[in-house]
Every structure is written in structure tokens, then in C-alpha cells.
Amino acid sequence: MPILDFLYKPKNELEKGGRAVAPVQEDQGEPEKTCPNCRKSIPLSRIWANANTCSCGYHFRMSARQRIGFITDKGTFTEMFRDVKSGDPLSFDGYRQKLETVRSASNEEEAVICGSCEIGGIKTMLFVMEPNFMMGSMGSAVGERITRTFEYATANGLPVVGYTVSGGARMQEGLISLMQMAKTSGAVKLHSDAGLFYLTVLTDPTTGGVTASFAMEGDIILAEPGATVGFAGARVIEQTTRKTLPKGFQKAEFLLEHGFVDAISPRRYQRSLVSLLLKMHCGGDAL
Amino acid sequence: MNGIDAYDIVKKARSSGRYTGIDFIKGIFNHFFELHGDRRFADDSAIIGGLAYLEDKPVTVIAIEKGHNARERMQRLFGAPNPEGYRKALRLMKQAEKFHRPVICFVDTSGAYCGIGAEERGQGLAIAENLCEMMTLDTPVISILIGEGGSGGALALSVADRVYMLENAVYSVISPEGCASILWKDSSKAADAAECLKLTARDALSLGVIEEIISEENMEQPEFFTELRDKLISELDSLSRDPEMLKKRYQRFRAFGRTEQDI
DSSP states (O other): OOGGGGGOOOSSTTTTTOOSSOOOOOOOOSOEEEOTTTOOEEEHHHHHHTTSBOTTSOBOOOOHHHHHHHHSOTTOOEEESTTOOOOOTTOOTTHHHHHHHHHHHHSOSSSEEEEEEEETTEEEEEEEEOTTTGGGOBOHHHHHHHHHHHHHHHHHTOOEEEEEEESSBOGGGHHHHHHHHHHHHHHHHHHHHTTOOEEEEEEEEEOHHHHTTGGGGOSEEEEOTTOBBOSSOHHHHHHHHOOOOOTTTTBHHHHHHTTSOSEEOOHHHHHHHHHHHHHHHHOOOOO | OHHHHHHHHHHHHHOTTSOOHHHHHHHHOEEEEEOOOOSSSOOOTTEEEEEEEETTEEEEEEEEOOOSSHHHHHHTGGGOOOHHHHHHHHHHHHHHHHTTOOEEEEEEESSSOOSHHHHHTTHHHHHHHHHHHHHTOSSOEEEEEEEEEEHHHHHTTOOSSEEEEETTOEEESSOHHHHHHHHSSOGGGHHHHHHHHTOBHHHHHHTTSOSEEEOOTTTTSTHHHHHHHHHHHHHHHHHHTOTTHHHHHHHHHHTTTOOSOOO
């Protein structure tokens, strides 16, 4: 043993010559998310197992695919009108590039997914908007897909269930986006005039041109707890009126109180509620 | 730069010297009688509605009114309708349908009123209901954008068989200032946004959003209104004889944004 060894303290395992076995990685547990309502950290698997809700009742946002998996009977969903995609009708500065970026980041082609499915054994058309695609904004493709969904439902005597989440009309498609409000509303009206059932579920956030068209045109309108639903944005209202907004302004509960939604529908019971409402309108055995 | 042009038109469309809804009603119709209230909540002062003669034919007239001077503008809420305004308009349109009167709308708004009360009374729903009901309203409807055509607030009176725009009117999904502040976090770039948004009458015509541009060249002359009156008479006449009118109205709006990948 060299003479100075007793003065030398190795700083780590490597200086000591390394260990024969790699150190056991300390278990860091699974990734967690902090609930903005109760401030508790919840493991992701528990959030997912509870349809993206916290035990305190807070509803996290859900992607369209997650929702489809959550609401439809297993294996019954068939996607339709998938090839309808937005062009760039105004050649709007930077829009094409933005679309490309969003498409690759979200893994979706557009801000709504449509198709046929069964819910509680009842065949229905379904559209679900995607918050991760330009915040569900409505351009020509969103309008076209939803219009086709209603036209198909009208032609085949089917109900429509729609989940809305949107920042409003997509300004990069200008007037063509604005016209989608009239186009989708027309298709909803013809579906309604044919005596068919349309159920909307408003989710966080549903605003602008979508609120002012098909979101509010359901025969029955449900809203998820705490969802922001309104026409003008809260910040814009605050800036223009210079008034403090009342507590809970534009929340689902506010809309219920003012008579604009039929019920608040927590996800825990949502599947059975949607099934029940479909059954009541489309036959099937009574419960 | 071209962007300045579009924003110049925005400024013209907003200028207080322009003819407002009331001027068009006075210039074109006879015996206008105003009808008030939505029968649910209130009478909205930003929307004027009533009965009038178009030459010898009774019609229903609906106009968003901005007012000319500061006092009028305050009283008219700067032409920004509340839900009760849209509901009054819808009530009068349903009445027109019942009595087989055509409907003529004059649109001039920066947008639906933005406020706490408007949200509490369902601004989004009020617009949505008008879009639905106008699509199947069984009587001819003509809308004329005379100044600002601000988004859903303007569309709620523009689901029509024919939509015309004055030469210096604008029609847009969002104000250029709003667009600039969202896209570039800088509302002073409104002129660039105005160009991008394609909001002029010429743009709207080339996108197929309107049927015709009404020239403002003779605006100061009495012929301006006489010509407009004659146009309305002949268009309403051909619409009222068209058994396919409602189907065509649906197709008119159905055609926007049929993307190239048709099934």
C-alpha cells in the first residue's frame, strides 16, 4: 500500500475503482400532475383511470381520441371524413407552416374528429373537437366535417352527439371560417327539422364562433363541471367594460344558473347519462 | 404597401360621416313604422326593425344603427347589438314569414356587444338561433353590409339569399386590431392584419361571400337610393318566384370551404 493512501479519500465509486454492480436506481415513482383546484399531486395513471379527473372533482382537458375511447362502446367507432383538410384559402401569412407544425405536434389532421359509433348500444354520429389542434378553432375543414356529419345523420335517420371545445372561428381562414358558422347551423337545422336528436356536451373552453353556432343548437345541452363557455372572451370583456367580472363568470355553473344549459355532467356519470338520453330519443329498451 | 389600402377602407367603413341604417331606411322606403322589443327582455337600441313600403309592397326592414354623433352613438351602443337585439330581429323575421313579407337587413356593426349582461343573456345562443332560423326562413331575405361587418354579430343578420356590400364596407371574422394582437401580440400592426384578412368588398366578392358590390360613387346623389331601391325590387321579385329559393340559400352557404379533397 502506497504510503500516502491514508491521506487520500476517494470522492466517488469510480475513484475507488468502481463497483462491481451498478447502483440501484432510486424509484422516483410515476410522473405526477398537480391539480389546479386542490393543489394535490396525482399520479398520471390515476388521472387517466378516472377519465382525466381529480378526486376533488376537477376536470382536466381531454384529447379527442381519449374522449372517443371514453364515451363510445368498445370497438364501435369508425372515423369518417378524415380526408377533409383545411387548405389556405386566403394565402394567410404563415398559416401553412402553422398547420404543418400543429399537425405533427398533435398527430391529428384537423381540430375535429367525426364518425359513427354506438353509445350504450345506440347507433349515433359523433363529433369530438380537439383542444390540441389550434385550440379547436373552426376553419373550413372543421365546418365541412361537422356539416357532413349532420348531413349523413339526416340522410340515415341518426342522432348526433357532439363534444365542443374551441377558441372560436379560425382567423387565418377569414371570411371562409365565418361562413362555417352559417353552414354548420344550416346542417343542424335540417337535421332538427327531420325530427332527429342532437346532444351537445360543452367542454372547457367553448367560445366565440362555435358557441354562436352549433354548440348552442343542441336539443339538449350538457356542460362539464367548471368548463368556460361564452361568446366574448372574459379578458376582452374586462378590458372593454372596465368592470370586474363576477365570480364564476362564464363557467358551466353560471350558464346553468342563467338557463343556457340543461345540466352539468361530470365525467363520472357522463357515459351513462349520454346513453340514457340517446335511449329516450331513439328507442331501445327502457331502463 | 398594399396593406395600407385595406386598412384605409376599414377606416372609411368606420367613419362617422357614413350613411347609417336610418339613412338607408329613409332613402329607400316609405311609411317606415318602427316595431320595438324582443318580447322577452328588452328593446335593443342598436337594432332598428319595422314595417315599410318598398314602392307598393310591404316589407320587413331590420337595420343595425350606429348613430351619427357622440350622443346618438352612446345611445345606440355604437351599433353593437345585445342578445335582445338579435331576438327582436328574429321575432320580426318570423312575423315577416307569417305574413309573406320579404326581409331586408342593413348591417353595420363592429361586432355583437361585448359585456357581462350580453353573456348573461346568451349572446352566443342568440346569434346561433338566428343562423339556424334564417337558413330556413320561408321568405326572401336580402342583406346589405353598409359599413362594418363584424364577425358573428354581422353574420346573425346576413344569412340571406343575396348579400351585397357597399364599396367601402368591410366584412371580417375578427377586427384587424384583434387579429394583430392575437397573432403578433401587437395591435398596432392592424394595417398588416387588415391586408391578411381579405376583408374588403372586392375580396368578399372574389371569395363568393357576396353577390355584388354597390358603388359609392353617386352616394351623395339622390340616384344612389333610387338605384338601390330598383335593385331590391327586381331581386325580391325574382326570389319570390323561385320555388328553389330555400334550397339555393342552403347551397349558397354550404359551398364555402368544400375542401379540394371531396369524397
